[in-house]
Amino acid sequence: TDVVLDASDSTAGSDASGDEIVSYEWDFDNDSQYDDATGISPTFTMVGDNNVFAIGLRITTEAGIIDEDTTSITVDNVTPEVALQPVTSASENSSILLEWSISDAGWLDTLTATVDWDDGQGPQPLSGTAENIRPLATLSGQTFHTYGDNGTYTIQVCGSDDDGASMCADVDATITNIDPTAVLAEELYIAHVGDDVLVEGESTDPGSDDLTAVWDWDITDLDPAESTVDSLVNPPDPDPAKSPSIQPRDVDWSQSHAYAQACLYDMTFTVTDDDGGENGDTAVVIITGNDSDIRGSGWWLNQYRNKKPNVFE
Numbered sequence: 001t002d003v004v005l006d007a008s009d010s011t012a013g014s015d016a017s018g019d020e021i022v023s024y025e026w027d028f029d030n031d032s033q034y035d036d037a038t039g040i041s042p043t044f045t046m047v048g049d050n051n052v053f054a055i056g057l058r059i060t061t062e063a064g065i066i067d068e069d070t071t072s073i074t075v076d077n078v079t080p081e082v083a084l085q086p087v088t089s090a091s092e093n094s095s096i097l098l099e100w101s102i103s104d105a106g107w108l109d110t111l112t113a114t115v116d117w118d119d120g121q122g123p124q125p126l127s128g129t130a131e132n133i134r135p136l137a138t139l140s141g142q143t144f145h146t147y148g149d150n151g152t153y154t155i156q157v158c159g160s161d162d163d164g165a166s167m168c169a170d171v172d173a174t175i176t177n178i179d180p181t182a183v184l185a186e187e188l189y190i191a192h193v194g195d196d197v198l199v200e201g202e203s204t205d206p207g208s209d210d211l212t213a214v215w216d217w218d219i220t221d222l223d224p225a226e227s228t229v230d231s232l233v234n235p236p237d238p239d240p241a242k243s244p245s246i247q248p249r250d251v252d253w254s255q256s257h258a259y260a261q262a263c264l265y266d267m268t269f270t271v272t273d274d275d276g277g278e279n280g281d282t283a284v285v286i287i288t289g290n291d292s293d294i295r296g297s298g299w300w301l302n303q304y305r306n307k308k309p310n311v312f313e
Contacts, residue, residue, distance in 0.1 A: 003044040003073055005055070010040075010069075012061050019062035027056035034058045048108035048134060050077035050163060080104040080111060080137075080159045082169035089174040092150045092207035093248055096173050100126070101140035102159030107132050109161040111139040118153040120244035126157065137161075148208040148246035149239075150177035150275055179277035180205035180249065182213075184269050190286045196256040197285060201269050208247035209273035210239045216268040217257045217285075227255045239274055262289040 007024050025034035026042055034056060037044075046053065053073045060066050085099035102111050113126040128141025139159065147153060153173045160166035185200040199215060215227040231251045233239045251271075259265065265285040272278040303310050 001047055003047070005037075005042055005044055005057075007040045007057055007059070010057075010059050010067075013065070017063055021059050022062050023060045025058045025060070027058070028053065030054040030056070032056070044073060047075050048132075049106050050075045077161070077163045077165055078105040079165040079167050080109070080161050082113075082157050082159045082167050084155075084157055084169050084171040087155065087171055087173040089176060090147075091176045091178050093146060093148055093178075093246060094206075095144040095146045096175070098143045098145060098155060098157075098171075098173075099141075100128070100143065100157050101138060102128075102157075104137040104159075104161050105135065106161060106163075107134045107137045109137045109163065111137055111159060111161055113139055113141075113157060113159045115143065115158075116156045117145055117147075118155060119147060119242065123156075123158070146246060147173070147175045147242075148248075149241075149243035150175045150207060151242040153242065177209075177273070177275040177277050178206050179279050180209070180211055180271045180273050182269055182271035182279040182281050184281045184283050186283060188284050188286070189267070190288070191259070192288055192290050193260065193262050194258055194290070196258050197287075198254065198256045199267065199269065199283070201253040201271075201281065203249070203251050203253065203271040203279075205249040205273055205277075207249070207273065207275070208233050208239065208243040208245050209249060209275060209277075211249055211251055211274075212272045213251075213253045213255075214270045214272070215255050215257065216270070217259070218265045219268060220263070220265065225257065227257065229253060229255060259285070259287040262287045 012021050024040050026037040027034045028036035055071050055073055058068045081103050083101045087096050090096045102113050104111055114123040115126050116123045128139050131138045154170050155173055156168055156170050158166055158168040180203045182203050189197050191197045210233055211231045213229045217225050233247050267283050267285045268280055270278055270280040303312055
């Protein structure tokens, strides 16, 4: 804020020899040189930074009589302001754009900024483009950041000037979950009763998520057993919500099961992440009997006809 100075209380004195005041000269930079302004009410514009300024005034009359006076101007610091643009939603393990700016009425101040991404890493310095042109000092930038897990993150940006004044502002970033994949190595498995059927699969997940794989060995209730295996991001502890790490998953799964009865089975393989996203795959499992008796096609034809007596149910 500029200051209009006022030397109108100056007088030439009561002595007639003094004549009129012919000049008003000002010293703004305290160098004892009255060369910074003239006139009875100049404007003091050195207000780009807080400080206490010694101001000198020298008047001269027509007769050459000189007098001087001093005062001071105290320029107070102003707290910088932070402005944040809304953040567009993104999926886990893809970057979001944070557009931010810090401004300060003290246009000669040096500004700094920090950001806390709300991912457990704490405040970090922000670098941007600085300008120190009246009426404002500014520091602004566009900063990208990647989150390894879904959630609503409250981003906090704080701006400070070189006098220690600071202000913070928040903006939310919504990160969405992506379901894991689940792919079996084979579409068909054939084995005898009692033999282990080895079923292998693979799943990927761009998020740093704990994964759980479930093999449902039969959906016909003839053999309702299930097998469950977990794969943790950072074992042995489960992954917290809004995981602080960026660890996309690529997991190979393997599980065996021995069927107790010959039949045609529809086996289901499902992978679920710790946010509830899931995907699955299916395969056919043919379990054959272990008997060595050989029958002709006519005998088998009778077994499949809807007519009794049949050997099989």
